[in-house]
Amino acid sequence: MAKQTTQDNAHLTTPTQLTGAEIVWATLVGESVTTVFGYPGGAILPVYDALRKFPIHHVLVRHEQGAAHMADGFARASGKVGVAIATSGPGATNLVTGIATAMLDSIPMVCITGNVSSKVLGTDAFQEVDITGITLPVTKHNFLVNRAEDIAPALRQAFQIAQSGRPGPVLVDITKDAQQATALFDFEAAKPKPYRPHPMLGFNETALNQAAELIRNAKRPVILAGHGVMESGAMEQVRTLAERAEIPVALTLLGIGCFPASHPLNLGMMGMHGEAWVNDSIQNADLLIACGMRFDDRVTGTLSSYAVNAKKIHIEIDPSEVNKNVKIDVGLIGDLRQVLEELLPRISTRDGSAWLKTIEASKGESAVRDIKNIPDSGHLYAAHVMHDLWKLTSGDAIVATDVGQHQMWEAQYFHHENPRTLVTSGGLGTMGFALPAAIGAKFGCPDKEVWVIAGDGGFQMTASELATIVQEKIKVNIAVINNGYLGMVRQWQEFFYESNYQSTPLISPDFVKLADAHGIAGATVRTRAELDEAVQKARTADGPFLLNILVEKADSVYPMIPAGSALHEMILRPKKNPLIETAEDE
Amino acid sequence: MVHTFVAYVEDIPGVLTRVASLFRRLNINIQSLTVGRSERPGLSRLTLVCESSGEASHRIRASLFKLENVVDVDDIAQAPNVTRELALIKVAVTAQTRSQVFELVEVFRARIVDLTSESLMIEMTGVESKIEGLIEILKASDCRILELCRSGKMTMRRGHHTSGVLRAMGAKSEEHVGAGAMAGGESD
Numbered sequence: 051m052a053k054q055t056t057q058d059n060a061h062l063t064t065p066t067q068l069t070g071a072e073i074v075w076a077t078l079v080g081e082s083v084t085t086v087f088g089y090p091g092g093a094i095l096p097v098y099d100a101l102r103k104f105p106i107h108h109v110l111v112r113h114e115q116g117a118a119h120m121a122d123g124f125a126r127a128s129g130k131v132g133v134a135i136a137t138s139g140p141g142a143t144n145l146v147t148g149i150a151t152a153m154l155d156s157i158p159m160v161c162i163t164g165n166v167s168s169k170v171l172g173t174d175a176f177q178e179v180d181i182t183g184i185t186l187p188v189t190k191h192n193f194l195v196n197r198a199e200d201i202a203p204a205l206r207q208a209f210q211i212a213q214s215g216r217p218g219p220v221l222v223d224i225t226k227d228a229q230q231a232t233a234l235f236d237f238e239a240a241k242p243k244p245y246r247p248h249p250m251l252g253f254n255e256t257a258l259n260q261a262a263e264l265i266r267n268a269k270r271p272v273i274l275a276g277h278g279v280m281e282s283g284a285m286e287q288v289r290t291l292a293e294r295a296e297i298p299v300a301l302t303l304l305g306i307g308c309f310p311a312s313h314p315l316n317l318g319m320m321g322m323h324g325e326a327w328v329n330d331s332i333q334n335a336d337l338l339i340a341c342g343m344r345f346d347d348r349v350t351g352t353l354s355s356y357a358v359n360a361k362k363i364h365i366e367i368d369p370s371e372v373n374k375n376v377k378i379d380v381g382l383i384g385d386l387r388q389v390l391e392e393l394l395p396r397i398s399t400r401d402g403s404a405w406l407k408t409i410e411a412s413k414g415e416s417a418v419r420d421i422k423n424i425p426d427s428g429h430l431y432a433a434h435v436m437h438d439l440w441k442l443t444s445g446d447a448i449v450a451t452d453v454g455q456h457q458m459w460e461a462q463y464f465h466h467e468n469p470r471t472l473v474t475s476g477g478l479g480t481m482g483f484a485l486p487a488a489i490g491a492k493f494g495c496p497d498k499e500v501w502v503i504a505g506d507g508g509f510q511m512t513a514s515e516l517a518t519i520v521q522e523k524i525k526v527n528i529a530v531i532n533n534g535y536l537g538m539v540r541q542w543q544e545f546f547y548e549s550n551y552q553s554t555p556l557i558s559p560d561f562v563k564l565a566d567a568h569g570i571a572g573a574t575v576r577t578r579a580e581l582d583e584a585v586q587k588a589r590t591a592d593g594p595f596l597l598n599i600l601v602e603k604a605d606s607v608y609p610m611i612p613a614g615s616a617l618h619e620m621i622l623r624p625k626k627n628p629l630i631e632t633a634e635d636e
Numbered sequence: 637m638v639h640t641f642v643a644y645v646e647d648i649p650g651v652l653t654r655v656a657s658l659f660r661r662l663n664i665n666i667q668s669l670t671v672g673r674s675e676r677p678g679l680s681r682l683t684l685v686c687e688s689s690g691e692a693s694h695r696i697r698a699s700l701f702k703l704e705n706v707v708d709v710d711d712i713a714q715a716p717n718v719t720r721e722l723a724l725i726k727v728a729v730t731a732q733t734r735s736q737v738f739e740l741v742e743v744f745r746a747r748i749v750d751l752t753s754e755s756l757m758i759e760m761t762g763v764e765s766k767i768e769g770l771i772e773i774l775k776a777s778d779c780r781i782l783e784l785c786r787s788g789k790m791t792m793r794r795g796h797h798t799s800g801v802l803r804a805m806g807a808k809s810e811e812h813v814g815a816g817a818m819a820g821g822e823s824d
Binding site: 186211248250368372 | 694
């Protein structure tokens with residue numbers, strides 16, 4: 051396995067004649083890349099051939115979608131740029147779902163694809179596809195490179211674009227002849243032009259003072275904290291603002307972790323499956339301070355009735371997001387941390403106790419009736435699983451979730467204290483994300499405990515990556531929340547389609563046997579009593595471990611705001627749910 | 637309302653697709669688009685006219701700036717400007733009808749740039765309404781329009797404004813969301 055690599059990296063400081071393929075790796079080394087996720091093929095073979103000379107670990111995936119999700123998970127967990135590599139044609143198109151996932155969630159990622167020789171570009175040559183055309187709307191930018199000397203500048207610019215401003219994925223498509231040709235590699239000279247911030251950024255004295263004034267005079271303010279808090283590293287600043295002015299903080303799905311779950315000012319997740327008191331406090335607020343979030347429809351419900359009595363301050367790095375969905379009163383357009391550092395000196399301590407008490411009182415029954423508080427009745431609910439997993443892992447693990455009911459239960463019951471501990475596809479809502487993203491997260495944070503939480507449906511979309519776990523000898527634990535349904539779709543069918551369960555019941559393989567076939571140990575969990583031991587067994591096992599957790603089949607995620615309804619028009623947990631409660635619980 | 641954007645973009649392959657794709661995504665029809673070399677080496681200047689809601693202009697301009705190959709964007713809005721369009725019109729004529737076209741061309745201050753026994757070609761530069769006027773008159777005459785080719789609008793602000801001057805001035809109307817690099821939305 052030992053690679054004969056050029057460890058001295060002399061070519062990074064001394065301009066050297068290299069092939070285009072070598073330039074790809076040399077540039078990645080220069081950009082501090084140590085791990086890439088990919089799948090070889092004809093049009094990228096020169097690059098794979100040159101890999102042996104460079105100190106970069108390549109993770110062989112089982113499907114290119116997996117490579118993109120792994121690079122994404124790597125980036126989300128570590129904060130660094132994730133790198134995925136694929137060949138031309140189908141290899142490149144298989145990346146697309148993963149690229150779109152990263153685009154919608156603003157994840158810094160660089161995808162490298164091979165393409166046919168520049169002489170035959172545009173002729174429908176074997177495995178040729180116009181991948182720069184295809185990915186144009188789902189990348190922050192992309193490049194078609196057909197000369198060896200252009201590879202290093204394009205790649206270096208790709209890294210800059212991916213990380214700067216509002217981050218996002220960048221694709222670099224390199225023709226085979228460019229990989230084979232030689233050029234002078236000069237890492238320093240290939241440096242991109244200095245990053246040019248979006249020209250419409252701006253937060254002047256007037257706007258900062260207006261914002262401070264609004265905060266000073268607000269009676270019922272709420273901070274809405276999103277993914278941007280993590281991307282700009284503004285956790286401390288948001289916390290300072292919340293504590294100094296005693297303002298409660300509501301989180302978006304992707305904002306989870308940016309403000310400690312245990313913090314008394316943390317209200318929890320807002321939006322479609324947010325708790326009633328969170329959404330009610332937003333609806334009753336007289337000031338919303340939106341920090342690095344984009345008023346997504348899953349967060350606002352119907353726009354015409356969204357927080358109608360609240361003034362809105364929007365702190366956001368992307369000017370095109372301002373006034374897009376929600377009309378704002380004060381826009382502070384720039385990097386969240388920079389803006390808050392300017393704003394905080396203008397904020398003095400403020401007594402927010404009356405408003406906090408009102409919110410606390412509104413929790414009332416809904417908090418008490420929370421499913422985790424209901425005694426074990428023999429039924430195993432996914433909410434129990436999330437709660438117990440959280441308890442048993444001390445909330446310190448990185449959790450990658452898929453999309454659907456389990457994703458929302460995780461967001462509700464797994465209490466994340468730290469940023470970058472929840473890896474989930476929010477904007478695109480990509481099923482099959484969890485397993486590959488968790489693998490990427492493990493490479494990004496090798497010392498962290500990593501859990502996959504996936505539904506039985508989504509897990510089967512990318513289950514082939516189990517083999518990647520084994521080949522890479524990494525420890526990732528997997529909890530399949532198995533309810534025999536495409537659960538969230540089933541829930542919508544129950545609520546909005548007269549319980550017509552069309553195409554949602556799901557026959558799945560025995561996941562423990564599937565794991566076993568890959569050489570991965572596993573166990574099936576049927577009752578809550580078995581859960582504790584099974585989770586501990588998974589955690590202490592030497593290798594990866596899969597838990598097939600058979601939960602209540604027809605359970606639903608509450609509360610729920612039906613699509614197109616106002617934020618306060620929630621479907622609440624049923625007062626008496628025959629599924630959840632037995633007579634003794636009353 | 638009708639929006640007119642002037643943008644400087646890198647003169648490299650694929651840039652026009654990126655600009656056009658943005659409008660496609662926003663489901664906004666481009667009414668007119670002209671592109672050509674500019675006074676800045678390596679940069680093309682484009683004038684893009686589209687119809688959309690009043691508040692869309694901020695988002696369009698902000699989104700245009702997000703494209704890596706777009707260097708500057710100006711939202712002309714209602715600012716004083718000169719807008720011109722070029723039209724080439726080929727008209728079927730006979731020896732009998734030719735002179736009446738000559739008269740029209742004279743009145744509209746257009747030019748005849750090609751003449752054969754069966755047809756002639758009119759070159760006309762002007763504002764949209766003037767070109768429309770000539771076309772209408774021609775349609776109403778005995779002469780059939782064989783071919784019509786219009787360049788789309790080209791727009792330039794009046795006065796000694798370079799993008800550098802505008803940058804120094806900032807864009808007052810946008811202060812609540814930050815000063816822009818080029819003046820934008822002065823009408824709102």
